[in-house]
Amino acid sequence: MTEITGEKKGGCPVVHFDFNKPRPVNDYLRELDQLREIAPIVWNTYGGGFWMFLDDKSVRKALHDPETFSSEATIPTVPDPDWHWIPTMENPPMHKLYRRVLNPPFSPRAIRAREPRLREHAIGIIEGFMDRGHANYVDEFAKAFPTKVFLEILGLPHEHSEQFVAWVETVFGGLGAEDDNAAQAMADAQAAIHQYFVDLLADRKANPREDDFFTSLTQAKIGDRPITDEEFLNMCDVLVLAGLDTVKSQLGYMMYHLANHPDDRARIVAQPEIVPQAVEELLRTYSIVMDGRKVIQDNEFNGCPVRKGEMVMLTIPSATRDEKAYLNSTEVDLDRNDASHLAFAAGPHKCLGSHLARLELAIALEEWHKRIPDYEIVNSEALYETGPQLGLEELHLRWDPKR
Ligand code: HEM
Secondary structure, eight states: OOEEEEEEETTEEEEEOOOSSOEETTHHHHHHHHHHHHOSEEEEOSTTOEEEEOSHHHHHHHHTOTTTEETTOOSTTOSSOSOOOTTTTOOTTHHHHHHHHHSGGGSHHHHHHTHHHHHHHHHHHHHHHGGGTEEEHIIIIIIHHHHHHHHHHHTOOGGGHHHHHHHHHHHHHHTTOSSHHHHHHHHHHHHHHHHHHHHHHHHHHHSOOTTOHHHHHHTOEETTEEOOHHHHHHHHHHHHHHHSHHHHHHHHHHHHHHHHOHHHHHHHHHOGGGHHHHHHHHHHHTOOBEEEEEEOSOEEETTEEEOTTOEEEEEHHHHTTOTTTSTTTTSOOTTOOOOOSSTTOOGGGOOTTHHHHHHHHHHHHHHHHHHOOOOEESOGGGOEEETTBTEESOOEEEOOTTO
């Protein structure tokens, strides 16, 4: 439970909000909704302490202001990280040069061309278990589908998928953790991912391939000079961390919502054309990324003295439910038709994979509901989520295979 300490920092409320504990599903969103009612900005004493920006306006403003809110540190509890993710931890103007290299394979046109293959993967996975009448949705679909897609887009072997899933889960399990074991496991997993790409880099340099993402990346130019090995490796680390767990987490919440809301589910089945709009609304209501920035210039934000060197959490899962930005903001309304939400952030660091993610989410909903229109949650009592990137640990679904 969040503790409202009654203290003030520069006139702004001080709370203790532990974003690393497993909690019953939707607890985080409920607590963030309550915190936002207290103030748009609070100081959190968790970890070394950091500001939490909770409303749409503050989060949006900070995302567009890298001169005040630097990306050199993006985990609110780690102001001086000993790693450097590219492009995540770069600021303009270098950031733009890296995005220029990474954007092409993730552009709307490049992603659209992949739609048939993505659909095949989704159908193959669903048809693998649909006659059984039950599945562990998180493990069997939400992890499996984005991993297959991701490895294929990047030209990596499918048999490495379990290894990637395990690494990524360990890293996210350690983000912001106060306990030393989780932090050590995170460091080990990061080192293992890094080593995988050290070997891959050597291989692609020795044996360049046609039409291969990593071969092109080894030959990329940053401005007018060749990419360095270190830059290559730091980009690879980010792609793996950003591309897998996010889609898994988002899918978990989407299906959790639809399993519990038969009317919304029935609309997706009867009117599949509303799926892209439903994806936006579910992204908005169940946003997952709680990202950080480091303050590099003193400023006053909503009356709070935000000082150089302090960390800020851009609490997107709260901002997207801000009642000042959206009518009935905490309710899912499949007719809302508004993609201006911050689920993929905004400004220079807006998600590189947003077009891919949107397509994966839409295909997942469409192909699932064509085959399994009605289903229920088996483990409602034991549903837990964790932060700082929100996600359900498990979601067991069952359905009547004869329907
Ligand atoms: C539902 C799924 C996803 C969500 C909700 C999501 C959300 C986000 C958010 C909020 C950011 C901004 C982080 C910041 O400002 O510090 C971001 C950045 C990023 N995302 Fe995603 N993401 C998703 C899927 C993906 C996928 C599939 C990829 C695959 C490549 C990806 C790659 C990236 C990268 C590389 C960045 C860093 C961009 C930069 O710093 O310029 N994301 N994502």
